Amino acid sequence: MKLKVLPPTLRKNNRYLTVDIKIDCPISKDDLVTIVWDACVRFQGETNTANFNLWVMKFYEMEKPDDYYCYKAIIRCQRDFVSDVRSSLALANKFNNSRIAITTIGLSGTIKASQKYI
Amino acid sequence: MFVDLNIKGSSLENNLVMANECLGYGWNHINFSYNQNDFKQALGFKDDLLNSLDDKISFDYTLEIKSDNVNEIRKIARKFRNKSSCISVVGGDLKVNRAVLENVQIDVLSRPYLKRFEGGMNHVLAKQAVNNNVAVELCFRDVLRSYLSYRSKVISNFKDIYTLYRKFDFPLILSSGAESVFDLRTTLDFISVFKHTGLTDVEIEKSFKTSAEILEFNKNRDKMILKGVRRVDDET
Helix, strand or coil, X not given: CCCCCCCHHHCCCEEEEEEEXXXXXXXXXXXXXXXXXHHHHHHHHHHHHCCCCCEEEEEEECCCCCCCEEEEEEEEEEHHHHHHHHHHHHCCCEECCEEEXXXXXXXXXXXXXXXXXX | CCEEEEEECCCHHHHHHHHHHHHHCCCCEEEEEEECCCHHHHHHCHHHHHHHHCCCCEEEEEEEECCCCXXXXXXXXHHXXXXXXXXXXXXXXXXXXXXXXXXXXXXXXXXXXXXCCCCCCCHHHHHHHHHHCCEEEEEHHHHHHCCHXXXXXXXXXXXXXXXXXXXXXXXXXXXXXXXXXXXXXXHHHHHHHHHHHCXXXXXXXXXXXXXXXXXXXXXXXXXXXXXXXXXXXXXX
């Protein structure tokens, strides 16, 4: 049986971060999920990360420049923890011994609005 | 105004890539830093870089002195004073930290905590920094490139410096120290990381202002007779 949808007052308020990802090797959406969770757990710890309500909503592959792969993604997090997620993602710098840079280029309240940063 | 005084400079092409990336990430001014051996060579392609960037983002050069010899640092600073918009010295050694903070010709003491177990500063050095108007630079790259216990230690060193900064109010600047596009972040990401290490919004804003003031001060440095006394062109 499916759970009934919560009334709006009981729902969590979300924000959507549009992130720019540069990496030496090609990655998939699942890899990004691992990267995001690892970065948050590492910088903020397990108890804090539990509050973030993290989810990778969309994942886009962008045109490849000469020396690295470029991706963009929309990541969901809870409203009051945007700054925590942002700083954690900014401090991710290695994935499988490849250099990686994740930086937030946009923030918005809906997925549709966050797509304008792609 | 978002100013970064320490982006590692290299060839013309690399500088161009970094500058364009910084422009996209919201930076207003960047300084490419070169050590004493490469600085003259870098001045050679400054005009080409200026033409290529086409005024999209302003840039300048920082001389980053790396030496353990106090006398050598003093000599190099005197030699390049008029050629660079900012002179910084990489700290870490206690003798170097002290000599730099006592020298009015130097603008920035970069990373006084480098390879140390503490912040590399005390109340004496903090007072010297205030008297001689030498800024202390904290580097984002040191947090980014380290991990686990090492990252905690770097942040702990930052916190030691913040304590002194709040008491003595010496000039404090924040820089990325980026060596490639992988070390660059948007200005808001940069701010949020430093906010998590313990700085407030006002202090971060002040640090950007300090960076801009260093550049402004050095534009008029040759006309400065004493601190607060400047020769002005008599147009009347």
